[in-house]
Amino acid sequence: MRFLRRCTSLLAVSSTVVLAAACGGSSRAPAPPTPPPAPDASAPVDGAVTAPSLAERVKQFAPVRLMADVSKLPPSEKAALEKLVAAAKLMDSIFTRQAYRGNVELRASLASDTSPDGKAKLGYFDLMRGPWDRQDHFKPFAIEREHPKGAGFYPEDLTVEDFKAYVSAHPAEKAKLEDERTVVERNGDKLVAVPYSTAYAEWLKPAAALLLEAAKLTSDKNLKTFLTARAAAFASNDYYASDKAWMDLDGSVEITIGPYETYEDELLGLKASYESFVTVADPAASEKLAKYKKLLPAMEAHLPIPKELQTKRGGASPIRVVDLVYSSGDARKSVQTIAFNLPNDERVRKEKGAKKVLLRNLIEKKFDVIMQPIAQRVLAPGQLKNLSADAFFHEVLFHELSHSLGPAFVTVGGKKVEVRAALGESHAAIEEPKADVMGVYNLLYMIERGELPKDMHDKILVSYFAGLLRGVRFGVAEAHGQGNALQINRYLEDKAVTFDEPTGRFSIDLPKLEESVTKLVRDICMLQAAGDKASVDGMLAKYGVESPPIARATTALTGIPVDVAPVYPIAGEY
Template identity: 35%
Template sequence: MAATSNATSPLSKQLARFEEIQVGGSQYLDRLTGGDREALPLLVQVGKLIDQIYIRQHWSGNEALHAHILGKNPRNEKLALGLQLFKGPWGLDEEQFIESIKKGEDGSEGIHIPHEPPQHGNYYPDDIKKQEYLDWVAGLEGQAKVNAESYYYVIKRDATTGLLYSVPYSKEYEEFLVPASHLMKQAAELVSDASLAKFLKSRAEAFISNDYVDSDVDWLRISKESALDVTCGPYENYTDKMFSIRAAYEFYVHARDFDSSAILAKFSSRLQDMEDQLPVDELYKAKGLFPPAIVTVNQLYSGGDVAVPMTAAYNLPNDEAPIKIAGSKLVIIKNVQQGKFEKVLLPIAQQVLDPEQVKKIEFEAFFQHVLMHEVAHSLGPHFLVQDKEKKVRTALEEYHSAMEEAKADIVGLYAVGLLLKDGTLAGGPDAESFYMTYLASAFRSIRFGITEAHGLGQAMQFEYLKEQGGFAYDADTKKFRVVMDKIEGAVRSLTTKILVLQGDGDKQKVKEFVDRYGIISKEVKHALDTLENLGVPVDVYPRYRILEDGTL
């Protein structure tokens, strides 16, 4: 659905901000065995069951709303699409796009839809108060207290006594988890990679036992040689806005992208060398760095807690127990990144960049910088240079996330320059493509707003590089461009600035930096308004090939 500027209803406005992309296709089948392909339909069924769990988790009236909208004949396809994309009746900025439904003349029950999604999701009683929960937990001991604070239990209220009690996910979602467990075990017998089969079996058992640690460790240890990649379970805590405790179920099945993984291996193998070449004093550099666990994939299907904007990368698990045993893993989804590039970044570039520089915009420059961004999170100081026991995160508090995202972006770009000069990236995009694609990508991130860490981090980079002369604005054409004879020096300067700010951990100086550069100037505001008025989409949504022709 192409974005339009004349949409009027809340739902139309929400849908107009997204562009459809096709996800999946026969080009991803090459490395899959016959058994892998046989397992895919089973795994898609698991994904659909996981979707039903998350619909329940999102909000207490969600299942009734979905049944009401999707069960009508004929049904309203725009409303159905809205529910598919947002998993509930609220869109971007938590704007409600479906009104409460009145009780029908046929005796059907009405559905009251809150103006905003409930802070407690559907993990707690609707009438619960935050202090009531805290007081209840404070009075518990032993296993009862552990359960009450677990990622994997919901909280209920006894209808007779009014008292709170805990229910394990395995019981609360039993009608979905039991069939999902059977399907996972069947898929495990078909897939070709033994480590993937081990994960599918142990995750199937976790659905019944409600103990997810061992299967999380098995997920972290899936071989990099496995052509099929599956993520399935309760992970993210965003739906529980009240306490950020309860985990939402999500599901992804991917085909491993071995070519991109080879590029990533080049980056990761040079981690310590890149650290050693950072433009800061030795005090700010780490020693003994090890490559992070990162895999690149192409998405085939997803379900559960996967509302738009589409997830293009995720770092899991969030549970500290398996992390202590086996670390964490970052998954980067290449075909989703490509969809965002084609449907969002390129149209942005065509509106805000100098026409000559638009010709240099390349997907590989965009994607390789994404890979380098993730690697760059490992670079630079993570503890203060004057207090090796104190974390940068702790010192910077609310400013840490935006500074860390800005660090990963700019250090990643600086490192790309190093790898271009020494020939590591020979045969790919040149420096002009990287810098000009980076400029276009800045507008894509800033459009999500500077209250969000990525958007604020990008705004700070943009304004600093512009001040240093690396970016220029033409008031006549109202276009931006990269100044090639200044951008490298500006990137180096900003790299030094951010790494020193992080390593020193002086929160007041960081605040001054954020206040000065974390803004949207009138030129940028004009560009953003133009993009909105022209209907350039904010993000993409998926149309899964596997649901249409069954070939993948």
């Protein structure tokens, strides 16, 4: 899943509004300029990145205005929408502190330097949501210390070994310390788990009040139920009931708000970050895709793994096509998510499945601004005819569907635990490529079943590989980027894809790629089913790297934005 920020500097363009607001600054940004070509990606960069390099890196995130049609909303829903945006903005204040405990103070210090160098550093700080470059292995650029793997969730000096030793010595405290919604603090020699509801009460209490105000305004019964339940969850730290209520949202206005993804916690992969997506839905477009949720059991049964390793989950799994009105928190850092699959609670997934939400206006912008230019530059010319926006959209959908498929639980020490708990901080890096490759595997299965036209076959494979080249530019320090590198390198090893050094272009052997896709789905699922963290780490170490073909190809993409920096006019951003 999913991300970005913003302020008043032209160098920082739209990206600085969110963090400035989170720290008490302005909520508006000036009109963003058109970004000039990015610098040579091979330019040397060290821990103290020069201002010109940082300024150019800011410009690698192309500002795009994301609009949604709210003209048909009744007055009650428009009024509720305003409250939801206000609540969503509070998630930025929380995430700012979750990303790094010193972010607020450090940003204030950076903002005091109004020189061109200072503005460039502040602009990139706001894009990265902190002083480390998320696109370059968290290399420091506005601070001298290394990035803490535990982000703002643990004491900075706490190691994995320290944590595990403490939990082993204090088993009664294990559940609270490992809970995904607690902050770990030191109290002398003790580790103390502080519930999010306490640690972030300063922002959760007003956010809850805004959700309740929106609940009074809306005429949508399901939205009213969810908002009331989620407001209660902000106080109780128990999100189970509200996660189930969120699954029932099917109206014109929707919000996803709360602590979800654990990508920020690179120490143990346990702690969830706050984020929000405020959207306007397209019921007609959603209904066209509804047939796929009924086919999830068939997709599970078709996986190339033993039947006993397949998982039965709830069958609801609604699919929603929406347009973004606003996003915040973990959903708005450097690379922006184009879809998500929630909730992550396997109890809810077992009862009700998971909802797949496609952010249509953002998907369209990324295809036009990034994916098409990339393909034209690094794919063999003869294969460009198969690049397809429709195939890309379906791949985004099936990526999210595939998060709900495959092994979910493993037995560790005689106890049944979720796969993500067994794999810890390695889970995200292997789950993302699983969803990618399994999504393509399932799309080809849909063609085989006659659910999609046969002429989509080659378009699916070519657009899928082009999408990997887009995602690998996020950097192998990030779960999605590392997962994309893993896939590309596996296909190069299988000779399903070849790289021509003189031209710097990839050629795809479509039949071989289809075979390699099946093999990779099987291999990843078997590792997950075993809860085998060591083997997962081995696969990531071998394949999730910037190999020479990847390095050469990404260098050739100079001038093409790495990602987009969304601006939300409906939410007051300009």
